[in-house]
Amino acid sequence: MDFRPRRRDEVDLDITPLIDVVFLLLIFFMVSTTFEQNYEINITLPSSSKEATEAKPDAVNVGLDSDGNVYINEKALVNAQIETIKGALSDALVGLNEPPVIISADANASHQSVVRVMDAARQLGLVKITFATQGSNDE
Template identity: 40%
Template sequence: MKFRRRQSEEPEINLIPFIDVLLVVLIFLMLSTTYSKFTELQVTLPTADAQQLKERPAEIIVAISADGRYSIDRQVVEGRSVELLTSALQQASQGRQEPVVIISADAATPHQAVVNVMDAARRANLPRLTFAANKPQ
């Protein structure tokens, strides 16, 4: 009798099914992941770092308070409608050559209040707009 030792075969690991399973799991995770919503963004506005202009063009400063009240060139506008803002901007722009409307809004101002000023400036044919901001510290 001949007793021979069996040669042990080394186990072979087949990676192809493993890779297939990982790809399926990856696709599942990509499809089921929820992305952060825009309402969850922490935004602190406004700050900007810009050089001051050497020559100042004709300016119409529109200030918007945190509760949405308006003043144009330091005169309070009674009411909050776009039509009232349009007439106040037209009156403020009389006698000025290509005035720039500077929107100076509080950081807590509702977005709609700023959009109302932009719409009123468009209706009053004042295409040059800019925003006032604080310099970052």
């Protein structure tokens, strides 16, 4: 009788092809991914003074309501897409020499709609962008 333990054949699992496939997928996703460039916007909000200042006649007034509708010089735009805003701003700029853009946003307007208007103005080369403020009722 042979009581010696028999030698068992161990199963080898070769994971080299699996690692190759994982690295190929990783390289594929790294190459095919598109990155969006984000801009950081530093905003110093103006403080309101007690006296009201009149809007300059050569200023472009942009209004934003709480529903996301955009108004340029009190004319409603058909949508709030950036191309529509740029087209309306460029139409309002005809005959004006570097006018300031005054953004009057509703308190409940989304930040994205304000940033969209600012981005459209920046793409048109406008650098004088101000925000209309409401005076306090502490008097």
